[in-house]
Amino acid sequence: MSRWTVTDPWIFFGVAGAVVAYVLYMMVMKRKGEREGEFGRERDL
Known part of the structure; x- marks a missing residue:
């Protein structure tokens, strides 16, 4: 895995x-x- 090293x-x-x-x-x-309530809020599963 030597080719995955970050040089x-x-x-x-x-x-x-x-x-x-x-x-x-x-x-x-x-x-x-x-803070804004319904706007941009994720639904609870």
Whole structure:
């Protein structure tokens, strides 16, 4: 599995930044949905 190693640190930082941005975006959207009530709210299963 040597070809799956990350040789360029910018690729690692880019992927890590994208994951952090996605998590923050989902937290903000969930909190915004809770505040505004019915608009943009996820259904409870």
